[in-house]
Amino acid sequence: MVVTVIGLGYVGLPLCIEFARSGLTVVGIDVDPERVRRVNEGESYILDIPDAAIQELVRSGHLTATTGFDVLSTADAVCICVPTPLRKSQDPDISYIVSAVDEIQPRIHPGMLIVLESTTYPGTTEELVLPRLSESGLEVGRDFFLAFSPERVDPANTRFGTRNTPKVIGGVTPQCTEKATALYRHAVDTVVPVKSARAAEMVKLLENTFRAINIGMVNELAIMCERLGVDVWEVIEAAKTKPFGFMAFYPGPGLGGHCIPIDPLYLSWKLKTINYTARFIELASAVNSSMPEYVVGRIHEALDQCQRSLKGSRILVLGIAYKPDVSDTRESPALDIMGLLQKRGAEVSYADPYVPHIEVLGQRYEAYDLSRGLESFDCVAIVTHHARFDYHQIAREARLVFDSRNALQGVPPGPGCRIITL
Ligand SMILES: NC(=O)c1ccc[n+]([C@@H]2O[C@H](COP(=O)([O-])OP(=O)(O)OC[C@H]3O[C@@H](n4cnc5c(N)ncnc54)[C@H](O)[C@@H]3O)[C@@H](O)[C@H]2O)c1
Structure with missing residues (x-):
């Protein structure tokens, strides 16, 4: 079985490694020739991944990387792990997903499984990816299979990595969920199927919106504590002793990274298009x-x-x-x-x-x-x-x-x- 991964970043490279370790043949595709060169030479550019992990898989022939997309024509599956940033206007920039899908579309073939992993607003898989792939004349759920599976990688987490973090999967049809679940069982210990791609998209946004809102709440608590002359850190440590119904979040200088500050805005943007204001997210x-x-x-x-x-x-x-x-x-x-x-x-x-x-x-x-x-x-x-x-x-x-x-x-x-x- 040949699995391809488009986008060899913080999400795509660890995924390639887990698929390759399970014995599948993996081809990573990236538009960045430097990243492709480094993978093929067994050189890691991600702190959590040692060079040796890549070298072993490249040497055994289980992992290669390329800047070309033609391998998609014969690949059994493709996972899309490209960036989903915000535009200057704070609107979702899904141009990377579109360009990856536009490379897949002319190379789609019967039996192919396509899984979107990039974090995005609910509806992307069905409203944006599916119509483009359907232009091929093939039918989803019968001729090809399409699913969304959010990535939960937590850089620098030494306890949870790709393999032991449960993976949520939602297909466009039940057959799509089944195919995608079967693929990910190679790389991940626990797979959690949900009823639709839209539900899987929403799961990711719930997880990261939960964090963004709780961090926002505790940041405001820090401001309030400072005004009241109370040590916020002592308050949190003491509250944490409650054995149920409380989860500690800590204040800090603001949110960062490619996920927590951005993902909730994908959700609020989508809601705006149907005239609903996501008040907690905005606040x-x-x-x-x-x-x-x-x-x-x-x-x-x-x-x-x-x-x-x-x-x-x-x-x-x-x-x-x-x-x-x-x-x-x-x-x-x-x-x-x-x-x-x-x-x-x-x-x-x-x-x-x-x-x-x-x-x-x-x-x-x-x-x-x-x-x-x-x-x-x-x-x-x-x-x-x-x-x-x-x-x-x-x-x-x-x-x-x-x-x-x-x-x-x-x-x-x-x-x-x-x-x-x-
Ligand atoms: N970084 C994280 O901790 C994390 C965690 C969970 C989910 N995510 C989500 O996963 C997705 C990927 O994030 P990342 O952190 O891995 O991004 P990244 O920037 O580290 O990697 C993305 C890679 O995709 C490549 N790329 C861009 N457009 C391409 C194209 N058209 N074809 C081929 N390659 C292309 C880039 O060159 C880059 O190497 C995002 O949607 C992000 O929100 C990230």
């Missing part, structure tokens, strides 16, 4: 996207209290990936924070063991080497709490720390160090 999105501004305001205040102005202060942003222990900076609130500090005249630097350089508002930054010490900064802002940071060094050497992650909890501050927590 959570407004609170979450105001957090970088809030963090900069708190840094400003903290500097004021030290008789320093934000303008001209040297500020080091620690951690610019969107979450700990990854190198992905997509939608990272740290970039917004750096941009806001830059606009207000601060002299900004950053350190991140996973990101050697970055461009923010047209300015290129090289990562600061923490072994040079922290004494020269007016403020150190912990934005992403990578495990590789030495928090004792930070508390020992920094003069002022704004800790947006409570990363210094339990770390004694050095004699001249003032720590302010979100």
Whole structure:
């Protein structure tokens, strides 16, 4: 059986590996020739995947990569794992899905299974993908099979990966669900079939909207606690002792990554097209996207209290990936924070063991080497709490720390160090 995966990113590459490990022949397709070259040479570009995992499968002939789409003409199945970002207008950009489907359409053949994995609004599989594939004259559920299966990969999660994370699958017809379920049983321990592609699309949006809304709620709680003079972190830890009916979420400098800030907006966009306002999503999105501004305001205040102005202060942003222990900076609130500090005249630097350089508002930054010490900064802002940071060094050497992650909890501050927590 030949399985193809279009899009060899954070989602597509781990999926290729699990299919290939199960003994299937896997061909990864990507428009990025550099990614294709690296896969074929057994070189990983994703932190969670060691080179050896790719090398073994390439060597055994189970995994290859290509920039060409012709392999689709003979492939038994294709999984679409291309990006689904937002346009500047905050509307869904499904152009990557469209272009992948337009490559499949002329190469579709009887028996072929097509599975969309990219996160998208409910209805995409049936309203956008199906009509394009049906132009071939083949009939879905009889001649070819089409399903949606959301990806749940959690980068840097060492406990749950592609194989042991249950996979939801919804086909356009019952036969489609059956075919897709049979395929994924090769790569995933538990498959969870649902009644339709639309339901499977909605499952993913429920999961990520649940997170976005709860994070928005706890971010607002942090703002309220600060006004009330209460330690929000202590409140959450104490609430967490309730053995039922409570799940801890933590405040932070804002949402980041390719999923949580974006996916709920796919859902609210779809609802807008049928004249419904997704109120919780809009509110959570407004609170979450105001957090970088809030963090900069708190840094400003903290500097004021030290008789320093934000303008001209040297500020080091620690951690610019969107979450700990990854190198992905997509939608990272740290970039917004750096941009806001830059606009207000601060002299900004950053350190991140996973990101050697970055461009923010047209300015290129090289990562600061923490072994040079922290004494020269007016403020150190912990934005992403990578495990590789030495928090004792930070508390020992920094003069002022704004800790947006409570990363210094339990770390004694050095004699001249003032720590302010979100
Ligand atoms: N990153 C995550 O943690 C995560 C988790 C769950 C779901 N998702 C969803 O999975 C999808 C993919 O996300 P990702 O993080 O893997 O993206 P990514 O940017 O890491 O990878 C996408 C890959 O697709 C390639 N590509 C783009 N257009 C193409 C085309 N027409 N043909 C072939 N290749 C093409 C790109 O070159 C890139 O290598 C998105 O819809 C995302 O929302 C991502």
